[in-house]
Amino acid sequence: MNKVIFLLILSLVLLPLHVIAAVGLGSWTPIKDVKDPHVVKIGEFAVSEYDKETRSRLTLVKVVKGESQLVPGMNSRLLLKVNGSDTSEYYVAIVLEKPWLKSMKLTFFTPVVVPAVASFN
Template sequence: MKVQNCFYLLSLLTLSLYATAMGGTRVVLDKGGWQPIRDVKDPSIQSLGRISVTQHKKRTGLPLSFVEVFKADSRKDNGTYYRLDLTAKDGLVPKKYQAIILETEDLGLELQSFTPLGR
Protein backbone atom coordinates (compact mmCIF):
# COMPACT_ATOMS: atom_id res chain seq x y z
CA MET A 1 0.00 0.00 0.00
CA LYS A 2 2.81 2.44 0.87
CA VAL A 3 4.59 1.73 -2.42
CA GLN A 4 1.35 2.38 -4.31
CA ASN A 5 0.85 5.72 -2.50
CA CYS A 6 4.44 6.74 -3.22
CA PHE A 7 4.00 5.89 -6.90
CA TYR A 8 0.75 7.88 -6.97
CA LEU A 9 2.38 10.94 -5.36
CA LEU A 10 5.40 10.69 -7.65
CA SER A 11 3.08 10.57 -10.69
CA LEU A 12 1.18 13.65 -9.50
CA LEU A 13 4.42 15.52 -8.89
CA THR A 14 5.74 14.60 -12.35
CA LEU A 15 2.51 15.67 -14.05
CA SER A 16 2.38 18.97 -12.18
CA LEU A 17 6.01 19.75 -13.06
CA TYR A 18 5.31 18.92 -16.71
CA ALA A 19 2.20 21.11 -16.74
CA THR A 20 4.15 23.98 -15.17
CA ALA A 21 6.94 23.64 -17.72
CA MET A 22 4.46 23.60 -20.61
CA GLY A 23 2.66 26.62 -19.19
CA GLY A 24 5.79 28.70 -19.79
CA THR A 25 5.63 28.03 -23.54
CA ARG A 26 1.90 28.49 -23.93
CA VAL A 27 2.17 32.05 -25.25
CA VAL A 28 4.59 30.99 -27.97
CA LEU A 29 2.36 28.13 -29.09
CA ASP A 30 -0.94 30.01 -28.78
CA LYS A 31 -2.46 30.10 -32.28
CA GLY A 32 -4.52 33.22 -31.63
CA GLY A 33 -1.95 35.33 -29.77
CA TRP A 34 -0.48 38.50 -31.21
CA GLN A 35 3.28 38.29 -31.76
CA PRO A 36 5.35 41.47 -32.08
CA ILE A 37 7.06 42.17 -35.38
CA ARG A 38 10.54 43.34 -34.45
CA ASP A 39 11.55 45.06 -37.69
CA VAL A 40 8.74 47.51 -38.39
CA LYS A 41 11.01 49.36 -40.83
CA ASP A 42 10.96 46.30 -43.12
CA PRO A 43 9.65 47.44 -46.52
CA SER A 44 6.96 44.73 -46.54
CA ILE A 45 5.53 45.99 -43.21
CA GLN A 46 5.65 49.61 -44.40
CA SER A 47 3.89 48.48 -47.59
CA LEU A 48 1.09 46.88 -45.52
CA GLY A 49 0.63 50.24 -43.77
CA ARG A 50 0.49 52.08 -47.10
CA ILE A 51 -2.08 49.58 -48.43
CA SER A 52 -4.16 49.99 -45.26
CA VAL A 53 -4.30 53.76 -45.68
CA THR A 54 -5.14 53.42 -49.39
CA GLN A 55 -7.98 50.97 -48.72
CA HIS A 56 -9.33 53.21 -45.94
CA LYS A 57 -9.24 56.24 -48.28
CA LYS A 58 -11.22 54.31 -50.91
CA ARG A 59 -13.89 53.39 -48.36
CA THR A 60 -14.24 56.78 -46.71
CA GLY A 61 -12.95 59.38 -49.14
CA LEU A 62 -10.81 60.95 -46.40
CA PRO A 63 -7.68 62.73 -47.67
CA LEU A 64 -5.15 60.63 -45.73
CA SER A 65 -1.56 60.09 -46.81
CA PHE A 66 0.64 57.36 -45.33
CA VAL A 67 3.69 58.37 -43.26
CA GLU A 68 4.98 55.25 -41.45
CA VAL A 69 4.21 52.14 -39.42
CA PHE A 70 5.76 52.53 -35.96
CA LYS A 71 4.53 49.33 -34.27
CA ALA A 72 3.32 46.01 -35.68
CA ASP A 73 2.06 42.63 -34.48
CA SER A 74 0.82 39.57 -36.31
CA ARG A 75 -1.21 36.45 -35.56
CA LYS A 76 -2.18 33.37 -37.52
CA ASP A 77 -5.86 32.45 -37.75
CA ASN A 78 -7.25 31.39 -41.16
CA GLY A 79 -4.61 33.60 -42.73
CA THR A 80 -2.31 36.18 -41.20
CA TYR A 81 -3.68 39.21 -39.40
CA TYR A 82 -1.44 42.26 -39.08
CA ARG A 83 -2.15 44.89 -36.43
CA LEU A 84 -0.36 48.05 -37.46
CA ASP A 85 0.02 51.23 -35.44
CA LEU A 86 0.76 53.88 -38.03
CA THR A 87 0.98 57.57 -38.72
CA ALA A 88 -0.96 59.14 -41.58
CA LYS A 89 -1.47 62.79 -42.45
CA ASP A 90 -4.96 64.20 -42.59
CA GLY A 91 -4.12 67.15 -44.79
CA LEU A 92 -1.00 68.54 -43.12
CA VAL A 93 -1.69 67.15 -39.65
CA PRO A 94 -0.08 63.80 -38.73
CA LYS A 95 -2.40 61.50 -36.77
CA LYS A 96 -1.99 58.03 -35.31
CA TYR A 97 -4.20 55.10 -36.33
CA GLN A 98 -4.44 51.37 -35.82
CA ALA A 99 -5.15 49.22 -38.85
CA ILE A 100 -5.89 45.52 -38.87
CA ILE A 101 -5.35 43.89 -42.23
CA LEU A 102 -5.88 40.23 -43.15
CA GLU A 103 -3.72 38.39 -45.65
CA THR A 104 -5.07 35.14 -47.12
CA GLU A 105 -4.06 33.07 -50.13
CA ASP A 106 -7.57 33.31 -51.60
CA LEU A 107 -8.39 36.98 -51.07
CA GLY A 108 -4.99 38.63 -50.81
CA LEU A 109 -5.03 41.66 -48.49
CA GLU A 110 -8.24 42.93 -46.92
CA LEU A 111 -8.55 45.80 -44.44
CA GLN A 112 -10.53 44.66 -41.39
CA SER A 113 -10.50 47.87 -39.34
CA PHE A 114 -8.95 51.32 -39.29
CA THR A 115 -9.38 53.36 -36.11
CA PRO A 116 -7.79 56.45 -34.55
CA LEU A 117 -5.43 55.73 -31.67
CA GLY A 118 -6.04 57.46 -28.35
CA ARG A 119 -3.70 60.26 -27.44
Protein backbone atom coordinates (compact mmCIF):
# COMPACT_ATOMS: atom_id res chain seq x y z
CA MET A 1 0.00 0.00 0.00
CA ASN A 2 2.84 2.42 0.81
CA LYS A 3 4.34 1.79 -2.64
CA VAL A 4 1.06 2.73 -4.29
CA ILE A 5 0.82 5.97 -2.34
CA PHE A 6 4.48 6.74 -3.07
CA LEU A 7 3.96 6.18 -6.81
CA LEU A 8 0.83 8.30 -6.79
CA ILE A 9 2.60 11.18 -5.08
CA LEU A 10 5.61 10.83 -7.36
CA SER A 11 3.42 10.95 -10.45
CA LEU A 12 1.62 14.04 -9.15
CA VAL A 13 4.99 15.75 -8.70
CA LEU A 14 6.45 14.71 -12.05
CA LEU A 15 3.37 15.29 -14.23
CA PRO A 16 3.52 19.11 -14.05
CA LEU A 17 7.22 19.01 -14.96
CA HIS A 18 6.40 16.91 -18.01
CA VAL A 19 3.65 19.31 -19.05
CA ILE A 20 5.97 22.31 -18.70
CA ALA A 21 8.65 20.59 -20.79
CA ALA A 22 6.14 19.51 -23.45
CA VAL A 23 4.48 22.92 -23.74
CA GLY A 24 7.76 24.81 -23.75
CA LEU A 25 6.99 27.26 -20.98
CA GLY A 26 8.92 30.43 -21.64
CA SER A 27 9.97 29.68 -25.21
CA TRP A 28 8.64 31.70 -28.15
CA THR A 29 6.66 29.77 -30.77
CA PRO A 30 5.53 31.14 -34.14
CA ILE A 31 1.93 32.21 -34.57
CA LYS A 32 0.81 30.32 -37.65
CA ASP A 33 -2.11 32.53 -38.69
CA VAL A 34 -1.43 36.23 -38.09
CA LYS A 35 -4.73 37.02 -39.83
CA ASP A 36 -6.65 35.21 -37.09
CA PRO A 37 -9.20 37.69 -35.68
CA HIS A 38 -7.87 37.26 -32.14
CA VAL A 39 -4.30 38.02 -33.22
CA VAL A 40 -5.51 41.10 -35.12
CA LYS A 41 -7.44 42.16 -32.00
CA ILE A 42 -4.21 41.94 -29.97
CA GLY A 43 -2.42 44.06 -32.61
CA GLU A 44 -5.21 46.64 -32.57
CA PHE A 45 -5.07 46.72 -28.77
CA ALA A 46 -1.30 47.31 -28.84
CA VAL A 47 -1.61 50.24 -31.26
CA SER A 48 -4.54 51.71 -29.34
CA GLU A 49 -2.70 51.53 -26.00
CA TYR A 50 0.42 53.08 -27.52
CA ASP A 51 -1.72 55.86 -28.97
CA LYS A 52 -3.23 56.53 -25.53
CA GLU A 53 0.19 56.60 -23.85
CA THR A 54 1.89 58.83 -26.43
CA ARG A 55 -1.02 60.72 -27.94
CA SER A 56 0.06 59.57 -31.36
CA ARG A 57 -2.34 58.71 -34.13
CA LEU A 58 -1.22 55.36 -35.42
CA THR A 59 -3.54 52.88 -37.11
CA LEU A 60 -2.88 49.21 -37.63
CA VAL A 61 -2.40 48.20 -41.26
CA LYS A 62 -1.65 44.53 -40.57
CA VAL A 63 0.06 42.04 -38.33
CA VAL A 64 3.11 40.96 -40.32
CA LYS A 65 4.51 38.26 -38.04
CA GLY A 66 3.99 36.97 -34.55
CA GLU A 67 5.15 34.68 -31.79
CA SER A 68 3.57 33.57 -28.54
CA GLN A 69 5.12 32.70 -25.21
CA LEU A 70 3.42 30.79 -22.41
CA VAL A 71 4.00 32.57 -19.10
CA PRO A 72 1.53 33.13 -16.30
CA GLY A 73 -0.77 34.17 -19.12
CA MET A 74 0.25 34.48 -22.77
CA ASN A 75 2.72 36.93 -24.26
CA SER A 76 2.21 37.80 -27.90
CA ARG A 77 5.15 39.42 -29.67
CA LEU A 78 3.91 40.95 -32.91
CA LEU A 79 5.54 42.73 -35.79
CA LEU A 80 3.01 45.37 -36.82
CA LYS A 81 2.78 47.54 -39.91
CA VAL A 82 1.11 50.80 -38.96
CA ASN A 83 0.21 54.08 -40.62
CA GLY A 84 1.20 57.30 -38.95
CA SER A 85 0.32 60.80 -40.05
CA ASP A 86 2.16 60.56 -43.37
CA THR A 87 4.22 57.42 -43.06
CA SER A 88 3.95 53.68 -42.89
CA GLU A 89 6.19 52.16 -40.25
CA TYR A 90 6.90 48.90 -38.47
CA TYR A 91 6.71 48.32 -34.73
CA VAL A 92 7.30 45.39 -32.43
CA ALA A 93 4.76 45.03 -29.67
CA ILE A 94 4.48 42.61 -26.78
CA VAL A 95 1.09 42.17 -25.16
CA LEU A 96 0.51 40.11 -22.02
CA GLU A 97 -2.91 38.49 -22.07
CA LYS A 98 -4.59 36.81 -19.11
CA PRO A 99 -7.78 35.31 -20.57
CA TRP A 100 -9.12 34.16 -17.20
CA LEU A 101 -9.07 37.81 -16.08
CA LYS A 102 -10.16 39.06 -19.51
CA SER A 103 -7.21 41.43 -19.48
CA MET A 104 -4.49 42.57 -21.85
CA LYS A 105 -1.50 44.76 -21.04
CA LEU A 106 0.91 46.37 -23.47
CA THR A 107 4.39 45.67 -22.09
CA PHE A 108 6.57 46.71 -25.04
CA PHE A 109 6.13 48.83 -28.15
CA THR A 110 8.97 50.19 -30.23
CA PRO A 111 9.65 51.13 -33.85
CA VAL A 112 11.94 48.96 -35.92
CA VAL A 113 13.82 49.79 -39.10
CA VAL A 114 12.94 47.90 -42.26
CA PRO A 115 16.14 45.74 -42.36
CA ALA A 116 15.29 44.53 -38.84
CA VAL A 117 11.94 43.29 -40.12
CA ALA A 118 13.59 40.49 -42.07
CA SER A 119 15.46 39.26 -38.98
CA PHE A 120 12.47 39.30 -36.62
CA ASN A 121 12.46 35.90 -34.87
